[in-house]
Amino acid sequence: MKTNYKIMLGVLVGSVIGVAGGRAIHARPVNPLPGYVVAEVDVTDAAKFKEYAEKTPGTLAPFNVRYVIRGGKNLSIEGDAPKRFVVIQFESFDKAKAWEDSPAYDAIKPIRHGSAKSRVFIMEGAAQ
Secondary structure (H helix, E strand, C coil), X not given: CHHHHHHXXXXXXXXXXXXXXXXXXXXXXXXXXXXXXXXXEEECCHHHHHHHHHHHHHHHHHHCCEEEEECCCCCCCCCCCCCEEEEEEECCHHHHXXXXXXXXXXXXXXXXXXXXXXXXXXXXXXXX
16 A cells, blocks of 8 residues: 555656646746836927937937837827827836936936926836
8 A cells, every 4th residue: 555655646746747847838938017218398498409309319229119109299188288298118117217327318318407397207017
């Protein structure tokens, strides 16, 4: 009888290891949730802001981003519509924060500060 218990225990342990191994092989890597920089901008000096707008893409290039919203037409349903709205998608919240803190972007922030009133947020997105 002791031998039967050992065999059954071996089969059970082997089955558990097999199932766990199969799940590990077929498991998908967990991707981080996307991160978004969201900005509401009211330009007060168009010429100076143009300089900022021309320099910003160079600071974003190393981060593999996608503009989701970049100005354009808007319609207010409730409340006042923003003058200009920008949403930039990053691979993750941490990548968005890294761009915000990057020396390249720090160098041009004063141009935006001097040419517009703005509210800027970094937000974590939803799973795709």
